[in-house]
Amino acid sequence: GAVVSQHPSWVICKSGTSVKIECRSLDFQATTMFWYRQFPKQSLMLMATSNEGSKATYEQGVEKDKFLINHASLTLSTLTVTSAHPEDSSFYICSARSVQGPPTGEQYFGPGTRLTVT
Amino acid sequence: AQSVTQLDSQVPVFEEAPVELRCNYSSSVSVYLFWYVQYPNQGLQLLLKYLSGSTLVKGINGFEAEFNKSQTSFHLRKPSVHISDTAEYFCAVSERSNDYKLSFGAGTTVTVRA
Numbered sequence: 601g602a603v604v605s606q607h608p609s610w611v612i613c614k615s616g617t618s619v620k621i622e623c624r625s626l627d628f629q630a631t632t633m634f635w636y637r638q639f640p641k642q643s644l645m646l647m648a649t650s651n652e653g654s655k656a657t658y659e660q661g662v663e664k665d666k667f668l669i670n671h672a673s674l675t676l677s678t679l680t681v682t683s684a685h686p687e688d689s690s691f692y693i694c695s696a697r698s699v700q701g702p703p704t705g706e707q708y709f710g711p712g713t714r715l716t717v718t
Numbered sequence: 719a720q721s722v723t724q725l726d727s728q729v730p731v732f733e734e735a736p737v738e739l740r741c742n743y744s745s746s747v748s749v750y751l752f753w754y755v756q757y758p759n760q761g762l763q764l765l766l767k768y769l770s771g772s773t774l775v776k777g778i779n780g781f782e783a784e785f786n787k788s789q790t791s792f793h794l795r796k797p798s799v800h801i802s803d804t805a806e807y808f809c810a811v812s813e814r815s816n817d818y819k820l821s822f823g824a825g826t827t828v829t830v831r832a
Contacts, residue, residue: 604761634819643808643822644762693761697818704750704769705812705820709761 601627604696606710613684613717620680621713623694629674630696634707635667638691650677674699684717691715720745720811724823731799732831739794739826741809751792752810752820753783762808768792779803804830 603626613619623633631652636644648658648669656669666688668680677696681688691714695707725740743749750769754762766777773785783794792809809823 606761641827643824646819649817649819691759695762703814703818704767705810705818706750706752706764706767707820709754709763711761712759714759 602698602708603627604694604708604710606694606713608713609711610714611716613715615685615717616683618680618682619684619715620678621692621694621715623677623679623696623710625675625696625698625708628696628708629699630677631674631699632697633671633677634695634697635669635677635679636693636695638693638712640691644693647679681715684715686717689715689717720749720813720816720821722809722811722821722823724807724809724826726826727824728827728829730829730831733801734798736795736797737799737803737828739807739809739828741792741794741823743790743792743809743811743821745790745811745813747813747815749811749813750818751783751785752812753777753781753792753794754808754810756806756808756825758805765794765807799828799830801830801832803828 607622633650635647648656650656650671652671658664671677693712695709723742731737752767753765768785776782807826810820812818
């Protein structure tokens with residue numbers, strides 16, 4: 601149980617184009633999903649918190665107009681990297697928090713999406 | 719705000735030897751503690767978690783961790799490692815004041831050699 605999927609697993613796009621990454625909770629409902637960015641050999645950096653039916657909350661320093669997040673249902677959140685540039689190349693990981701049970705912070709992680717902007 | 723320190727950035731270890739990965743956190747309130755493992759080009763998989771109760775927590779793949787409140791530590795151990803344990807390990811903490819978001823340590827790279 602508690603499986604999170606991401607699509608695509610890897611994507612290559614040209615500079616200036618937009619890319620959408622999907623994050624789905626497959627067997628549970630998630631009112632809250634998180635988007636992280638991970639650089640090589642580094643830890644995860646939280647980009648934003650996505651709440652179903654409301655606007656995402658972005659961490660300091662993250663451009664909300666560049667990284668558009670939509671959480672339209674209890675099982676789907678999307679991250680769109682708009683006008684991508686080579687510096688946006690990274691490994692993007694989503695996670696989800698189940699609606700069930702008391703809050704503990706436990707998150708279920710997707711397999712990640714490798715974005716390469718050429 | 720809580721912070722997490724993983725004291726070892728890299729831990730080389732021989733197969734079948736024991737390993738300990740150290741994690742300390744800074745928080746004055748009740749916290750929840752997690753250890754995650756990340757294999758190359760993959761997401762994070764939960765190894766174990768401490769929510770309450772017994773301070774010795776057993777997880778998957780033979781890992782265990784001990785919560786020590788007085789030392790604000792949550793060290794991860796495995797008595798005998800396998801080649802397949804080669805991965806990146808992250809300690810994480812959550813607490814109510816931060817809306818239960820996870821704060822991650824910098825990670826520890828474990829390399830198991832034959």
